[in-house]
Amino acid sequence: MTTPRPAASRRSRSRANGDGTVYQRKDSRWEAAGYVLAPGNTRKRVRVYGTTRKDALVKLTEKIAASNRGLPVAAADSTVGAYLTYWLDGVAVHHLRENTHTRYAACIRLHLIPGLGAKKVARLTARDVRTFLDQLRTTCQCCAQEQDANQRRCCAIGQCCDKRLSPLTVTYVHSVLKSALEHAVREDELPRNVARNVKTAAPRPRRFRPLTAAEARQFLQTASGDRLHALYELALRTGLRKGEILGLHWEDLDLDAGTAGIHRSLQRTRTGGLTTMHTKTRASERRIALPTECVHSLKNHREHQQQERQVARTAWSDSRLVFTTPTGGPLDPANLTHRFGRLLNRAGLRRIRFHDLRHSTATLLLEQGVDLVVIKELLGHAHIGVTAGVYAHVRLRLQRQAIDTLNDVLSPTDDGTDDPPATAAVR
Structure with missing residues (x-):
């Protein structure tokens, strides 16, 4: 005979009115559901999932707290524009520097919302993202953002200035979209991040001319x-x-x-x-x-x-x-x-x-044979790959000098005499 749970135990697991519900699914995952503020000043029931009851409850609590602060909580059936607005003001704002958040906001306002804002997040495909990025590369931004309308120039007078985004900016727009959709995947609102399935050509690194x-x-x-x-x-x-x-x-x-x-x-x-x-x-x-x-x-x-x-x-x-x-x-x-x-x-x-003074420091140190690890620690790079990638041109020049030095050693001498044998082993 099954012993009934004490009343105190049942009361301890009950939730207050408006806090939503939490229960375990047949697939052993935990699901939490509750009503939050949605775009358009409406109330909407959302569902979140977690591997434990606590995980699901934390996710739901965060959404309800954001809703209580007046931030609309977007779900997968929201538009891309609504979701990006929610993500920028309700999620990214808490872990981005203010200047980075400002750049993200400009990127979303000028490019992502005009290009993809009307589409549903759940129906967004990799083809949509690829088409959007291709249009960014080829469209005059002066015309796309209607900067020429009031001043009667560019396309407004039939003489397009062909002001296009740089490959680096297009890659940046793509990365902002990937970050936003990745949050939706972590929240179990999307099954996959379609923006990650789109590969963009790596932009050419910024050229700099450090001081000699x-x-x-x-x-x-x-x-x-x-x-x-x-x-x-x-x-x-x-x-x-x-x-x-x-x-x-x-x-x-x-x-x-x-x-x-x-x-x-x-x-x-x-x-x-x-x-x-x-x-x-x-x-x-x-x-x-x-x-x-x-x-x-x-x-x-x-x-x-x-x-x-x-x-x-x-x-x-x-x-x-x-x-x-x-x-x-x-x-x-x-x-x-x-x-x-x-x-x-x-x-x-x-x-x-x-900033090129910083590049000059690293370049001069590399040319003097200082180890790359030492330079990485001095500059404060997170990974040595960053240091090696930024200063690849210096390493290639040093390789050329090393090859030329070896070539001088291997070239025959004029008097025909041989050099003394090397006594040290190369490691």
């Missing part, structure tokens, strides 16, 4: 009289990113030991202005050794900053940053870019991006 050793020396010589000499020296000798340099605090530096801890980055965001945030990736958080020249220039910079503090007096803003404005405030990344351009003009050098 002679140009780097000329740059440092010109920068020696600049107020931010220590910043430029640090950028070229260590390969730190612009945001990492601008986010350095004095407590991050140990000038006696000659080291620097990289923990944060200074960025300008649309809502917060100049904001200090975590480094780009977990691998970017690191401790690096400072060259002796950087230690000297940083000590001089600290003395100069103390003089500026005395001049500014009450107007001084104690931000604890290493590199600041004359009144102690944070340096705007855009202003640093302008200053860097003027410095290049004074040095008589070609125009490059500030």
